[in-house]
Amino acid sequence: MVSLKDVARKAKVAVSTASLALNNKSRVSPATRRRVAEAARALDYYPHSIARSLKNRRTQTVGFLMGGFGGPVYAEMVQSVHDTLAKHGLDMIVCFAPAFGRLTHGRMLDGAVVLDAPTPNRLLEQVAARDMPMVVMDREFRCPNLRSVLLDNQGGSRAMVAHLLARGLRDLAYVGGPKDSYDSRRRRDGFFAALSEAGLEPTAEVVTDFTEQGGRDAVRGLLAGGARPRALFCANDETAVGALQALAESGLAVPDDVAVTGFDDIELARYTTPRLTTVRVPRVAWGAAAAEALVESLAGRTTPARRTIGVELVLRESSGAPAGEGR
Amino acid sequence: MVSLKDVARKAKVAVSTASLALNNKSRVSPATRRRVAEAARALDYYPHSIARSLKNRRTQTVGFLMGGFGGPVYAEMVQSVHDTLAKHGLDMIVCFAPAFGRLTHGRMLDGAVVLDAPTPNRLLEQVAARDMPMVVMDREFRCPNLRSVLLDNQGGSRAMVAHLLARGLRDLAYVGGPKDSYDSRRRRDGFFAALSEAGLEPTAEVVTDFTEQGGRDAVRGLLAGGARPRALFCANDETAVGALQALAESGLAVPDDVAVTGFDDIELARYTTPRLTTVRVPRVAWGAAAAEALVESLAGRTTPARRTIGVELVLRESSGAPAGEGR
DNA sequence: CTGTTAGCGCCTTCAC
DNA sequence: GTGAAGGCGCTAACAG
Numbered sequence: 001m002v003s004l005k006d007v008a009r010k011a012k013v014a015v016s017t018a019s020l021a022l023n024n025k026s027r028v029s030p031a032t033r034r035r036v037a038e039a040a041r042a043l044d045y046y047p048h049s050i051a052r053s054l055k056n057r058r059t060q061t062v063g064f065l066m067g068g069f070g071g072p073v074y075a076e077m078v079q080s081v082h083d084t085l086a087k088h089g090l091d092m093i094v095c096f097a098p099a100f101g102r103l104t105h106g107r108m109l110d111g112a113v114v115l116d117a118p119t120p121n122r123l124l125e126q127v128a129a130r131d132m133p134m135v136v137m138d139r140e141f142r143c144p145n146l147r148s149v150l151l152d153n154q155g156g157s158r159a160m161v162a163h164l165l166a167r168g169l170r171d172l173a174y175v176g177g178p179k180d181s182y183d184s185r186r187r188r189d190g191f192f193a194a195l196s197e198a199g200l201e202p203t204a205e206v207v208t209d210f211t212e213q214g215g216r217d218a219v220r221g222l223l224a225g226g227a228r229p230r231a232l233f234c235a236n237d238e239t240a241v242g243a244l245q246a247l248a249e250s251g252l253a254v255p256d257d258v259a260v261t262g263f264d265d266i267e268l269a270r271y272t273t274p275r276l277t278t279v280r281v282p283r284v285a286w287g288a289a290a291a292e293a294l295v296e297s298l299a300g301r302t303t304p305a306r307r308t309i310g311v312e313l314v315l316r317e318s319s320g321a322p323a324g325e326g327r
Numbered sequence: 328m329v330s331l332k333d334v335a336r337k338a339k340v341a342v343s344t345a346s347l348a349l350n351n352k353s354r355v356s357p358a359t360r361r362r363v364a365e366a367a368r369a370l371d372y373y374p375h376s377i378a379r380s381l382k383n384r385r386t387q388t389v390g391f392l393m394g395g396f397g398g399p400v401y402a403e404m405v406q407s408v409h410d411t412l413a414k415h416g417l418d419m420i421v422c423f424a425p426a427f428g429r430l431t432h433g434r435m436l437d438g439a440v441v442l443d444a445p446t447p448n449r450l451l452e453q454v455a456a457r458d459m460p461m462v463v464m465d466r467e468f469r470c471p472n473l474r475s476v477l478l479d480n481q482g483g484s485r486a487m488v489a490h491l492l493a494r495g496l497r498d499l500a501y502v503g504g505p506k507d508s509y510d511s512r513r514r515r516d517g518f519f520a521a522l523s524e525a526g527l528e529p530t531a532e533v534v535t536d537f538t539e540q541g542g543r544d545a546v547r548g549l550l551a552g553g554a555r556p557r558a559l560f561c562a563n564d565e566t567a568v569g570a571l572q573a574l575a576e577s578g579l580a581v582p583d584d585v586a587v588t589g590f591d592d593i594e595l596a597r598y599t600t601p602r603l604t605t606v607r608v609p610r611v612a613w614g615a616a617a618a619e620a621l622v623e624s625l626a627g628r629t630t631p632a633r634r635t636i637g638v639e640l641v642l643r644e645s646s647g648a649p650a651g652e653g654r
Numbered sequence: 655c656t657g658t659t660a661g662c663g664c665c666t667t668c669a670c
Numbered sequence: 671g672t673g674a675a676g677g678c679g680c681t682a683a684c685a686g
Binding site for chain 2 (some may be wrong): 046047048049050051052053054057059061068069070072075076078079082086091092093094095096098099102103105107108154241267268270272273301
């Protein structure tokens with residue numbers, strides 16, 4: 001391990017001078033600067049990030065707290081967060097709940113992006129109180145050092161309901177997600193609000209866990225119970241995929257007997273039979289916006305405490321939209 | 328920011344004593360230990376990881392170098408690597424090529440797992456030479472501080488070829504991936520070896536970029552050129568999905584006119600029409616094995632320089648396997 | 655058992 | 671323009 005001291009010795013200057021020279025800081029004579037640079041190169045010197053961080057009180061690293069990359073929704077978004085941070089010279093460390101406290105409290109991180117519903121507000125408040133800027137993507141939260149970058153889930157649900165109603169469908173069933181998820185709750189809010197504004201009530205409501213399996217089971221149960229909605233509004237695509245399977249088993253035609261819609265626009269949505277009408281969540285833009293917000297906070301600039309990312313309806317055959325649309 | 332010094336002062340002991348007490352190190356009298364613990368709690372003290380790392384010369388963090396989480400193959404594997412490392416008290420920092428040198432040279436990392444074909448061997452050698460243990464998942468490499476954990480790509484290809492031949496298919500075309508990918512090259516090796524051992528030659532060979540789009544274009548080209556293979560051996564699933572689309576466009580039936588096989592067993596493979604026969608890559612086991620190998624290296628234990636992870640044939644309808652198999 | 659001392663590698667006043 | 675000294679927060683000898 002070659003340190004600045006070694007470089008200084010080789011260049012026959014004091015460590016401080018070597019430091020200044022390498023960091024282009026104060027005025028150092030061109031001659032010494034060159035000697036130092038040369039010595040550094042000769043020794044293959046590389047600054048020790050940890051030592052530097054200790055001194056600067058900045059690690060150039062931000063954490064991304066999430067529940068797991070498992071789902072098809074996250075990958076692109078995480079990538080986007082990473083890339084955006086990288087553009088600003090920041091590294092990203094992926095962390096799950098167990099490590100989060102240690103990482104933040106230990107000041108291993110300069111800041112964090114959070115997308116993990118189970119994490120309690122209290123923990124976020126604690127971390128924020130220790131003066132660590134954060135951006136949350138899965139809840140509204142008013143607190144110093146904390147900003148929210150959220151999806152317009154309600155808007156998406158409303159648009160979807162409007163689409164279904166416009167197609168003349170009236171008996172809509174809601175196949176929902178976990179109540180501990182912000183996105184899930186807001187999607188539900190939008191659905192119910194839109195429906196009641198139209199003077200309607202849902203035919204049925206079931207709750208699932210946002211998985212394909214969960215969707216299949218829920219819809220099987222629904223059908224077994226004798227319900228015959230004209231449309232299933234599923235709160236995410238994976239659930240909708242399960243719903244399609246359950247309907248196929250029962251010999252019900254989609255969309256002629258029952259229309260099905262999802263939410264997220266995962267890749268799979270273009271491959272189901274029929275292809276799935278859904279709400280596109282702009283994952284790249286979402287992640288980038290979150291990262292940018294954090295960068296601003298780190299720079300000490302003031303930014304809106306809350307930002308909303310728009311979503312977009314994607315019409316395909318599962319809701320009876322004309323074939324060929326929605327690629 | 329409350330430091331050990333504050334705790335020591337509050338507990339009326341020396342910093343070193345406080346350190347010992349909190350880390351349960353040397354024998355400290357129960358009374359002092361308690362006083363220190365209490366002071367720490369009262370002050371809401373948390374050790375500063377960076378300072379600790381500087382001293383210990385260990386960051387408890389390992390890097391995962393990859394090309395991007397984009398693809399459907401990576402998510403599960405990365406997750407598995409992460410979880411395995413977490414079990415050993417290590418954090419994982421995801422890094423892409425541009426940041427890798429800085430992170431390793433700056434000793435921000437204790438070690439690294441590498442899965443990124445474009446990264447030159449030379450860089451890995453440099454890093455290894457700086458005494459950083461690494462595990463590579465995408466190349467064979469003999470070098471101190473470096474071990475390989477690889478997929479049995481050849482075995483998978485051979486098994487697949489055997490399956491196709493057993494179904495009586497003879498005119499096989501190879502739809503390959505990028506030549507700079509280790510997995511891609513090995514899959515090709517296995518295919519050609521198995522075929523030539525059977526005394527056969529491929530009908531055609533095309534190269535793609537492992538994407539769906541690439542597969543579609545390649546197969547379109549193949550068909551436009553007048554080729555009429557009885558089976559398309561695609562070197563990954565995404566390519567195979569593209570191939571299925573191209574065949575559908577041409578009105579060719581799968582598997583009756585042309586059989587199609589993939590490699591990886593991504594989720595999508597169960598949803599194509601017909602469902603895709605492929606080689607299952609055990610992503611969780613693969614990631615875990617890589618992580619374990621790194622942990623062993625970090626602990627200074629000697630481990631085999633190379634380990635191979637087995638793969639498994641998954642028969643579905645696209646190769647004419649009886650429906651109902653392969654879930 | 656506890657305190658004193660000496661760094662880890664770097665950066666940054668502050669004199670010269 | 672350059673060097674000496676101090677300290678970031680923590681740990682590990684070594685004394686007492």
